[in-house]
Amino acid sequence: MKSSLIRINLIFILLVLFIPNLTSAETKTFIKEYTYRASEIDSKVSCRTIALEQVKRLLLEELGSYLESHTEVVDFKLTKHQIITLTAGIVQTQILEEKWDGENYWLKAKINADPDVVIKSIDALRKNQSKTRELEELTKRTEWLLRENEKLKNELTTSKSKTKIIGQYNQSIKELKAIYLFREATALYDSGKIKEAINALSQSIELSPKFAWAYYARGVINYVLHNNRQAINDYDKAINYGSDIDKANFYCARGGAYEAIENYQQALKDYNKSIKLDPKLDRGYLSRGYLNERMENYQQALKDFNRAIELNPGSIDGYLGRAYVYDITENYQQSITEYNNVIRMEPKNGEAYSGRGAVYSALEDYRHALEDYNKAIELNPGLYYSYSLRGNVHYFLKNYRQAIEDYNTAIELNPKYAPTYWWRANAYTKIDHIAQATNDYKTAARLGHKESQDYLRSKGISW
Secondary structure, three states, X not given: OOOOOOOOOOOOOOOOOOOOOOOOOOOEEEEEEEEEEOOOOOOHHHHHHHHHHHHHHHHHHHHHHHHXXXXXXXXXXXXXXXXXXXXOOOOOEEEEEEEEOOOEEEEEEEEEEOHHHHHHHHHHHHOOHHHHHHHHHHHHHHHHHHHHHHHHHHHHOOOOOHHHHHHHHHHHHHHHHHHHHHHHHXXXXXXXXXXXXXXXXXXXXXXXXXXHHHHHHHHHHHHHOOOHXXXXXXXXXXXXXXXXXXXXXXXXXXXXXXXXXXXXXXXXXHHHHHHHHOOOOHHHHHHHHHHHHHXXXXXXXXXXXXXXXXXXXXXXXXXXXXXXXXXXXXXXXXXXXXXXXXXXXXOOOHHHHHHHHHHHHHOOOHHHHHHHHHHHHHHOOOOHHHHHHHHHHHHHOOOHHHHHHHHHHHHHHOOOOHHHHHHXXXXXXXXXOHHHXXXXXXXXXXXXXXXHHHHHHHOOOOO
16 A cells, blocks of 8 residues: 655755854864054044954955865865855854044954864855855955045045045945945854844845845845745845846745745746746756646656756755656656665765655655665754654554654654644554544644545534
């Protein structure tokens, strides 16, 4: 008898804007000082902004030099400038002391960084072409603004249009500060300070109202927080102010937000627009592939995943998507092959083990299914669906109490996933715990689970 499988939610994250918060092992501290001497055109605010940017540059250079000596970074074949550029999107600068005497602004700041964590983050970033390009553009823009400020200061001594130059200078200072806040928001989010990250991005936008990437970043956070309509508003702004090549990413992100509120046709339009703007954007095809899979357009989904893999053979997301389509269309051996590809490329990918376990379960190969679920849980104890799916295997093997233990853990990790309550209710029924079973059927029904609703209706029970 074929098992009724819980669908594994293989979500493709929009764009890797924020690096995962990895466990710190050994933290290194780098401390630098910088003094900025005010010119005729400077205010306390402009002095502080420039001093802060310069001290961060010094800190990043020292951190970059330290990282250059690590074998892993050498293997990445990055220049020191590239290391510094990528690291700027990872670490946060902490101000230790600052003084302003009306002529000089002195800053002392530090960066705390676990080299192993930073190296893993750099590795993730360098594989993300869109994010890498964004960081490179921000670095170039920052360097240009600093040069422009020096030029404006020099022009002030000879120009008759001092008011215009002062206005340009103040505007460039605002943009510098906006970029700094944008980078800090990334580090804040990475360290779990979500509200602070949103505040930093909002301040960045206030300083530079046409800063497209700040809107995009805030949209990503809102998407992650399930504030999808707010995310759409932010993506609208990003699309409005972004360059053509950036718009491909922004449309793709907005498509994800529309998909989240089940406006599939608008999502499809945005994914199509994204691909049209940048035919080599693999995440455009990935996003459209997952949407087509959700809409049960499986052959089109496969075409999209194939194209994404062709464009970026090193990305596992296309293989995961293809594996799921093969699973849902009962091409089980091909699905196993795709999961094997992912595991070969990324041996610690718990999602791949969990997915392959679901296929083995569908084949009623429960021994291999249990082995894969055990491995998935070992690699990632936070994957609620691994516990739920392993519980199903125990259920099919009539180990109902073990199944209930796994369902309990799955519900602790995700109390809003209705199918787990359904399966736990079935397990309770098998051991004659009818009251507990009824409560679970009711909970599942309230969460929108149709089978639970139909079952309760057939018994004349309301929920």
